Amino acid sequence: MTQNIFRKMNKNEQAELLKNKFEEAARESVDGDLSEFSNRLKNTLKQDYERILDGNSQTGHRKYLRDVYTELFVVENETGGVVNEHEVRQIEINRTAAEDSPIKCSDLFKVQPDTGRQNRKVLTMGIAGVGKTVSVNKFILDWAEGKKNQEIDFIFPLPLRQLNLVQKDYSLMELIHKYFFSSTARPPLLPEEKGKVMFIFDGLDECRFPLSFEQSEKFTDVHEKTTVDVIVTNLIERNLLPSALIWITSRPAAASLIPRDYIDQVTEVRGFNDEQKEKYFTKNSSPEVAEKIMSHIKKSRSLYIMCHIPVFCWISLSVLQPLLARENQNTIPTTLTGMYIYFLLQMQQLTKKYDGAVQSFEGIVLKLGKLAFEQLQKGILIFYKEDLEEYGLDVKEGLIFSGLCTRLFQIEKTVSERGVYSFVHLSVQEFLAALYVFLIYQHKKQNSFLTPSFLEGRKKRKIKCSLLELHETAVRNALQSKNGHLDLLLRFLMGLSLRSNQENLMELLPTLKITSENMERTADYIKMRIVDEESAEKSINLFYCLSELKNDSLQTEIQRFLSKGGTSAKRISSLHWSALLFVLMTSDETQEMFEMQKYGRSYEDLIQFLPVIKYTRRALATEL
Numbered sequence: 001m002t003q004n005i006f007r008k009m010n011k012n013e014q015a016e017l018l019k020n021k022f023e024e025a026a027r028e029s030v031d032g033d034l035s036e037f038s039n040r041l042k043n044t045l046k047q048d049y050e051r052i053l054d055g056n057s058q059t060g061h062r063k064y065l066r067d068v069y070t071e072l073f074v075v076e077n078e079t080g081g082v083v084n085e086h087e088v089r090q091i092e093i094n095r096t097a098a099e100d101s102p103i104k105c106s107d108l109f110k111v112q113p114d115t116g117r118q119n120r121k122v123l124t125m126g127i128a129g130v131g132k133t134v135s136v137n138k139f140i141l142d143w144a145e146g147k148k149n150q151e152i153d154f155i156f157p158l159p160l161r162q163l164n165l166v167q168k169d170y171s172l173m174e175l176i177h178k179y180f181f182s183s184t185a186r187p188p189l190l191p192e193e194k195g196k197v198m199f200i201f202d203g204l205d206e207c208r209f210p211l212s213f214e215q216s217e218k219f220t221d222v223h224e225k226t227t228v229d230v231i232v233t234n235l236i237e238r239n240l241l242p243s244a245l246i247w248i249t250s251r252p253a254a255a256s257l258i259p260r261d262y263i264d265q266v267t268e269v270r271g272f273n274d275e276q277k278e279k280y281f282t283k284n285s286s287p288e289v290a291e292k293i294m295s296h297i298k299k300s301r302s303l304y305i306m307c308h309i310p311v312f313c314w315i316s317l318s319v320l321q322p323l324l325a326r327e328n329q330n331t332i333p334t335t336l337t338g339m340y341i342y343f344l345l346q347m348q349q350l351t352k353k354y355d356g357a358v359q360s361f362e363g364i365v366l367k368l369g370k371l372a373f374e375q376l377q378k379g380i381l382i383f384y385k386e387d388l389e390e391y392g393l394d395v396k397e398g399l400i401f402s403g404l405c406t407r408l409f410q411i412e413k414t415v416s417e418r419g420v421y422s423f424v425h426l427s428v429q430e431f432l433a434a435l436y437v438f439l440i441y442q443h444k445k446q447n448s449f450l451t452p453s454f455l456e457g458r459k460k461r462k463i464k465c466s467l468l469e470l471h472e473t474a475v476r477n478a479l480q481s482k483n484g485h486l487d488l489l490l491r492f493l494m495g496l497s498l499r500s501n502q503e504n505l506m507e508l509l510p511t512l513k514i515t516s517e518n519m520e521r522t523a524d525y526i527k528m529r530i531v532d533e534e535s536a537e538k539s540i541n542l543f544y545c546l547s548e549l550k551n552d553s554l555q556t557e558i559q560r561f562l563s564k565g566g567t568s569a570k571r572i573s574s575l576h577w578s579a580l581l582f583v584l585m586t587s588d589e590t591q592e593m594f595e596m597q598k599y600g601r602s603y604e605d606l607i608q609f610l611p612v613i614k615y616t617r618r619a620l621a622t623e624l
């Protein structure tokens, strides 16, 4: 009004001055607002992210992220190239190649000084328990504490696990308000400048709503209500808030849900390398304990390899720390199954300590195992209250919150106050699933892999099965699975068939009858399947199954073959050939360098050795 009056009075200069002052004040107030909201968000996130569910996630027993955090090995994920050098052809694959170079998560969205380019959308892949969520949490905490990436004004973490629970329609702004600023009357104005706002979608694999990219209509209004899937797809497609940065994490099997065109950079969390494993144990115990643990796990190749997965380090630490303190160290587990049996034993001891014998342990294990097995077969890894109730696990009566379950389960209360449950780790679900399959066989001689509809048609024939038949079905089912979702279950099932493991289980399940069946036929069946198996990953798993059965004859023969100089791999049988690949792929030496000329010199050999070449840092071959 004053401006208009000035103009009417022909005092244009004063009008202009006033206008400029007004605009400046408005700008300052938006900036002030922005930094106030940004600080408020930082405070909220700092509280939410300074502690993590460290493996075993009892409510109230979260650990400080900074206390447990150990640097992870993260790489840019592309394929390797070929380098020529003299008469030796070097094939550099993996880790050392430029495209596979290590990258820090905190640098993922930085402007690159040489090119001036900036990633706007990054997909970070990694297998279960490898540290994706922890990496995301560290990124958020570093930002919230003002340590890194301060050029970003707002970071909004929206884990898919939580978004699954949003059933009503919301606008993007309403969603942000609901999750992050519910205590204020209004949400902030989001800056439109490039790279100022960031959304993090952790756990794409847990997404329970459809993501349809190609057909979806462009949705551009941040204030218009819609369904959560439309918001997510349009943020990724850059229709909604095109200036925003997007970080998505996923297990590999689900990564293809987002077409690669929409992603600027793919990275992979590889877990801990050997040095980082050691650091993890030292940081989470003491140098003496860490040394003992390292020397124990190094004795068993498969445990050592598994420890590149942080969650497995956590399980190893929980199991081995008390065992190594004992005088009698003969009973310390050396196989995967042995480790998980001890893990369950510890859980039971803790349960007794706190709960008394409220529930029959066997009863709970069977219920949990049934849930674990049936849902694993369907690929479901997260559950709601109703899912648990279906298996007789009553949330209301507090069963789930008492002792054992709290230690095996992870409970997340979300904004909607609807609890989401999952096993502390997928491998725990796989172990309990295998235990269930084994116990059902023990009690009823039934094969849990056979569905009721399958059995319907065979009513008149005998339903009782032998352990060999059970093993054969389990192997067949695991080999048929495209994403390997039954691989670990199979390994545990084999391990559970061993007498020594069953003896340890007796402490947990006193009614267990020890099987005295001969495992030779199962081992022969596995060897037969190895010969026919084309996938390197699947054969490796079958070899691990043989290790769980403590049947290492093939490996010993191959080691002997190698120690004799191992020339002309061609003359060995196809079973031994697979064993050779397995031994090479799991040896420390090959990880560093693979000299192919020791085993073959033709192109056919090169093709055959590709799985090994993929695993090694440097592959050497003479001119082919």
Ligand SMILES: Nc1ncnc2c1ncn2[C@@H]1O[C@H](COP(=O)(O)OP(=O)(O)OP(=O)(O)O)[C@@H](O)[C@H]1O
Binding pocket: 052, 053, 054, 055, 056, 068, 069, 070, 071, 072, 126, 127, 128, 129, 130, 131, 132, 133, 134, 135, 203, 251, 280, 310, 311, 312, 314, 426
């Ligand atoms: N960098 C790390 N330092 C210390 N411990 C870690 C680290 N990363 C992971 N862990 C341990 O491993 C557990 C699982 O990690 P995380 O939840 O990040 O795995 P993930 O890759 O997100 O797995 P999923 O796909 O199953 O969700 C953590 O609870 C923690 O105990």
